[in-house]
Amino acid sequence: MRNFEDDPTLSDLLTPDQLQRLSNGLSALCRKPVEISENRAGDAVPVEFNLETVGWLSGGASDGEREAAAELVSFLMLFVAKYRLAANIHHDTTEASYAELQRQNEALRASEAKYRELSDQLQQKVDEQVDVIRQTQQELYESARLRSVGHLAAGVAHEINNPVGFISSNLRVARDYVQNLEPLLPETLENRELLEDFQDLLSESIEGTDRIASIVADLKTFSSIDQADNALCDLNSLLRSACHLVQTEHDHRLNITENLAELPRIPGHPSRLSQTLFNLLDNAARAVGDDGRILVRTLADNTGIQVIIQDNGCGIPETVRSQVFDAFFTTRPVGSGTGLGLTVARDTVRAHGGQLTLDSQEGAGTRVVVSLPVQQGS
Template identity: 55%
Template sequence: MLSFEEDPRLDDLLPAEQRERLCLLLAALGGGSVALSESPREDAEPVELNLETLGWLHGELPAERRRAAARLLETILLQVAKYRLAANLHLDSTAASYAELQSRNRALHASRMRYKALAEQLQERVDAQVALVEQTQRQLYDSARLRAIGQLAAGVAHEINNPLGFISSNLRVACDYLDEVAGKLARDPDATLLLDDFRALLSESLAGGQRIANIVADLKTFSNIDQADFVPCDLNALLTSTCHLLQAETPRAQAIQLDLGELPKLAGFPAKLSQAFYNLLDNALKAVGEDGHIRVTSRDTRHAVEITIEDDGCGISEENLGRVFDPFFTTRDVGSGTGLGLCVTRDILAAHQGEIRLSSQVGLGTRATLRFALS
């Protein structure tokens, strides 16, 4: 069969038997014998297809009839070529479709076997983990907290390195200025300008140092480095510090809007409360994506302290809403979440005589309400 890349030859389009039969028909029509050959002759009429000469028509026909017979033969050859190409295209297409179906069938079978093996492995792992959950849940609190601090480390280091960079640079420039001042102060009236620049550099360096101090203070508040006892906690300060740390970790945390009312202090563990706030805000950031918004409010209802974290993200389906507090349950991709964040948050609030309520709609967002009873 012909393909589009091949130049057709006369034998491809008309086998010898058909060529002989066609010449007899042309002879009958023209009233004289004709023959078709692939070798050029002086008394022959060229037969062309797609601007290529395929053969030469010669015989006893007058020149005018020979030309007409050659044009008729060209028309016949053109239709034959079209038919051959169409047939070949159909054959290629059918073969390719069949090969693709076979490939897909093999891939589907292999995928089914992989998922079956994976499902069996996952079921075994889930059964083993469920058996250990009750014994290890308390230990997971500390590991979840350490994991969160580890996630913050890269962002905090970045924020610290930036001010340190320009502090170091400015101090080096300040040292150079000091050398110049020492040599020019006594005799150059422009020395005042150098001193002004030096004061500006020192001021900028002091601002960078203060920024480092603020970041470290927020980190200490979050991780409760200095204290581990049950102490009066400023929930608004803990919320603010947690937001600062998230903003150091990811620019998307700028989407968090704080609307904090005056609150009484609550007795509790600052680090654990900070961990609960971090888990909820981190979930909200992952739900809203790049262009979403998160609003955090706090208020004193006289009987309880109420904190609300709302987002306009993807939301949680009704079937999953009842399972989000189950240990190891997660809707994220494998390896993207442990499924412990909300479980740990719920138990932290329970340890502080508090509760958490979730409401959500798919595509509209999620609202988490935290209530701490006031004695």
């Protein structure tokens, strides 16, 4: 809409239809028809707006009629201009208000995007804190479990080692006494069979006490009672102890093959590494049952050590394979597992600068590889 900052023309002030209606009205008032146009013709008189001629009025019965009609047209156009001015002001105000609303809307959108970004950042920090808390809970749980095992092993060592020691010593002395008594007894078939059975009983009892002592030693190695928190670790020794403990837990029915290469000692936490190896072997034992096989291998080169635990058990279903490292996830019945074994094992290996990988096929078995770095000069 034109704002009339420049001088308007007749067509700016009146549309052709309005101009025709105005001419018809004036013709009805005058004795002869009149016509308004932008071009001057004959006896036409000027039609002015703001002291400027914008058109010409012709016709009418006399000069007086023409001048009166032109004056009336000029008067009407003054109000037309005022209406147009008010309309322009309203239009400009509306446009300004709309522009301001658009600006406010853009500012609101920018503010909303900023707060959304802040909300996302806050949620990320909350998630990170939740992960830290969950990790701390796992470490506390594992630490408490290791302390419990340590106390148990310490109690076993204290309460069993001493009596087992003198029982074993007494049995060996008793065996020697039987040998000394043999020539003093009458030579009869009954006496010979009795002495042979007695010797067998003593030998079996001595073997049992040796087995108890071996289990206690494995428990001590497993819980690292006599070791510092951070020490040079013999992985083969820890692995053998873990194998013996798993065998004991399963009544020595497991078919475990050990193929252990010579390994350098590595710095670490013996108790945590023992717990990790035990968890992995225990998982394999539960997967194979009494009829399967477990292969335990160690490899070493200039860059690192690998511990490989492979079984031909049931394997892990594809539907849950991506969740096996999730905390508290377990496929065992309620009350049979905490769901932290593999999680703690992975985190322990990572804490030692290594990596734990798992490859499993349902019905074909599972292969777990623990890779640990070798510190130069260790």
